[in-house]
Amino acid sequence: MSEPILPPLKPIPMKDRVSVLFVEKGNLDVLDGAFVVVDKNGVRTHIPVGGIACLMLEPGSRVSHAAVALASRVGCLLVWVGDGGVRLYASGQPGGARADRLLYQAKLALDDDARLKVVRKMYEMRFKEKPPERRSVEQLRGIEGVRVRKMYELLARQYGVSWKSRDYDYSDWGSGDVANRCLSSATACLYGICEAAILAAGYAPAVGFIHTGKPQSFVYDIADIFKFETVVPVAFRIAARKPHDGEREVRLACRDAFRQTRLLARIIPTIEEILAAGELSIPTPPVESVAPAIPNKENIGDAGHRG
Numbered sequence: 001m002s003e004p005i006l007p008p009l010k011p012i013p014m015k016d017r018v019s020v021l022f023v024e025k026g027n028l029d030v031l032d033g034a035f036v037v038v039d040k041n042g043v044r045t046h047i048p049v050g051g052i053a054c055l056m057l058e059p060g061s062r063v064s065h066a067a068v069a070l071a072s073r074v075g076c077l078l079v080w081v082g083d084g085g086v087r088l089y090a091s092g093q094p095g096g097a098r099a100d101r102l103l104y105q106a107k108l109a110l111d112d113d114a115r116l117k118v119v120r121k122m123y124e125m126r127f128k129e130k131p132p133e134r135r136s137v138e139q140l141r142g143i144e145g146v147r148v149r150k151m152y153e154l155l156a157r158q159y160g161v162s163w164k165s166r167d168y169d170y171s172d173w174g175s176g177d178v179a180n181r182c183l184s185s186a187t188a189c190l191y192g193i194c195e196a197a198i199l200a201a202g203y204a205p206a207v208g209f210i211h212t213g214k215p216q217s218f219v220y221d222i223a224d225i226f227k228f229e230t231v232v233p234v235a236f237r238i239a240a241r242k243p244h245d246g247e248r249e250v251r252l253a254c255r256d257a258f259r260q261t262r263l264l265a266r267i268i269p270t271i272e273e274i275l276a277a278g279e280l281s282i283p284t285p286p287v288e289s290v291a292p293a294i295p296n297k298e299n300i301g302d303a304g305h306r307g
Helices: 065-074 099-110 112-127 137-159 178-201 217-227 231-239 246-260 263-276
Strands: 018-023 026-031 034-038 044-046 052-057 061-063 077-081 088-092
Touching: 018 178, 018 246, 026 065, 034 065, 052 178, 065 077, 065 088, 077 178, 099 112, 099 263, 112 137, 112 217, 112 263, 137 231, 178 217, 178 231, 178 246, 178 263, 217 231, 217 263, 231 246, 246 263
Parallel strands: 018 052, 026 061, 052 077
Antiparallel strands: 026 034, 034 044, 077 088
């Protein structure tokens, strides 16, 4: 049998992808082998889904079975969001997490000492200084809350934005002020690419260390590390202009900020550095466990992708 002319295709690594793309009022399908959005007039818009980390689906969008299957194969996370890109309703896992990474993450979260070390590392990376000694997770959370509120106030003052507090009602989007709506749109973009990276690395979005009890608890943990250096300044800068369509401007600006800061290339190494602070080893499979009947292929993209 002759050797294949071309090597087998591999998913594009997460760090080399476009961060996020929003779709509304269209049908996502696979036509002629390509991932496309078809609008009400039948106009096709091709989407290079294999080069996108996260596809945000706003109200009015529909997805075919073939489109979901293709997005899964290439490792593109599908996220169903509310109007304006906020309120994450559900997400489709792009490839499936690896058991060894899941067990490692759960082991750290269930060990009180290891969890505290991970939380302290998150605090250190977020505020660029070591947290106070002999503080519990609950105490560190309280200190963090005070500092975060002060950072919002300082940035609002820097950009000349009227600011009271971080507050919005997802069931009544228009009730929020411009600054809060811009912040919500910006953080939704950040949450989307963080969840895509977490899944691509083989971890579970729900197993958090500071945040708990939500499907995206670990997403919030990781996003908080990057929030004030990326999306929050963008949101305040745009809110200061009092734009007519601030949410759209924020999404476009966040996409540019993610590319300029090469955020996707930093998320997975940051996750690994944070979890390593727990000083626990990755669990090895029990000797009596049964190996896969069909072994996984090696080197097919990021750790969590099926390929």
